[in-house]
Amino acid sequence: MGARVVDVVVVGAGVIGAACADALSSAGLRVTVLDRGPLASGTSAAGEGNILVSDKEPGPELDLALSSLSRWPTLVGGTDIEWDPKGGLVVATGDPAPLAHFAAVQREAGIDARWITPAEALEREPHLTTRVTAAVHYPQDAQVQPVLATQALLSNVRRRGGVLRPGVTVVGLDARGVHTSEGIIACDHVVNACGPWSGEVSRTLGAPIAIAPRRGMVLVTAPLPPTVRHKVYDADYVGAVASGDADLQTSTVVESTAAGTILIGSSRERVGFDESIRVRVLRELARKAVALFPTLADVPVMRAYGGFRPYAPDHLPVIGADPRVPGLWHATGHEGAGIGLAAATGALLAELLTGVTPHLNPTPFRVDRPGVLECA
Incomplete structure (x- = not known):
């Protein structure tokens, strides 16, 4: 050419x-x-x-994530993109050993992964379930609109x-x-x-x-007073992200937005470009979110939406x-x-x-x- x-x-x-x-x-x-x-x-x-580093094991994708993280704050100048360096909180409600190992490996790669006690997790997220056995705080995690x-x-x-x-x-x-x-x-x-x-x-x-497309769905609550301060997810999330299974996988992810709504995820399912709303998926997301944040049990859901992620083998x-x-x-x-x-x-x-x-x-x-x- x-x-x-x-x-x-x-x-x-x-x-x-x-x-x-x-x-x-x-x-x-x-x-x-x-x-x-x-x-x-x-x-x-x-x-x-x-904009996460908390869900990535050491390797090429984490290197790409760290490079992006350093670029995002200045990439669009003074434009308001609702940049929020809120940090992430990953919690375990069962055996804490896998989460401890994952965080240790990340620290060796230079990630700021701070092991905290259940009591410290509750200080950061007062509405979190008391069933938490361990947690890791990731100050580098952020969010944009x-x-x-x-x-x-x-x-x-x-x-x-x-x-x-x-x-x-x-x-x-x-x-x-x-x-x-x-x-x-x-x-x-x-x-x-x-x-x-x-x-x-x-x-x-x-x-x-x-x-190929990989379908995901999210629940959105009505606006609330400040309830969730970080991006909070359970330790199963990392495994769901890395899985190649075509069947439905869900893990608990809860976070707030600048508008006060709470986003509840996440699901992964390879169903082609089928856009149908799957009630069983939404029920599973809601059930797991309430288990992590019991206060959400009586909060109205405003809407649900889905999208397709570009999946590579x-x-x-x-x-x-x-x-x-x-x-x-x-x-x-x-x-x-x-x-x-x-x-x-x-x-x-x-x-x-x-x-x-x-x-x-x-x-x-x-x-x-x-x-x-x-x-x-």
Whole structure:
């Protein structure tokens, strides 16, 4: 592909696509962002906005998370994205040994994981169940409002002269450029940042990768006085995140928002793109949340919503060039950690695309690793 009016077309206007477009436009490239729906309306609109280190074991994903954590506070300037460095609290109500081991391993990797007593946990969260046997406080965990964060990144792109085009569907790719429902866009590079739909779009672009949707659901309570101060979850959550099981997995996650509502999760289930509300899942989430915070038993639920996470077979994001199609790049597979990993993902992809020495080792995220291509 030769010199074009557009240097890069980013397909997907969720937080990962927005972060990639932000980093690329910051590097001086001419960027156009496409999305078949409204901007920031897919997975990023269905998330909780978590920026976590507490749920990641030492390795490439934790390195990516730490890099993102350091970038998020200044990435969107003074824009209000409801940045809240609230910290996380992971609690055990049974055998504390697995949680103690996990926290110890994280501390060895440089994470601020503070082992606290049940009494200290109750001081931090007075409404917590007295059945807690142990807890770990993670001061580094934070939260943003995901739609505001995504829109702020896209505003950066627009301010630098980038073009945002919602309602445009990609239908192919060849030497002339990206074929869309609105015509051909000539460009040098294309970034597939379509989240759970990345597998489908990768096939359209002629280079299939093994990304599939993983369904999750969240309950939202009516606004309450200050009730939950941290992101609080039970020790089972880490295992549910790392599991590859297609069947339903639930674990207790409870946290407040700036509006005073309480978000209750989390569930994971591979059911394709089935959007139906599953009452049995909501009942399970509610039951486990009340077990962790008994005071929630009489709180009205205002609504429930669900979304799809981009699931990769080895639970690592896919970031980099596709070896099969010149000019094609992928940034996807972050599952439920997209908000937290977005800032560093955008930076890493821009570094690789522009030939700058990457700030992280990109090899673990390469597209041509076992499973990502072989299972496609």
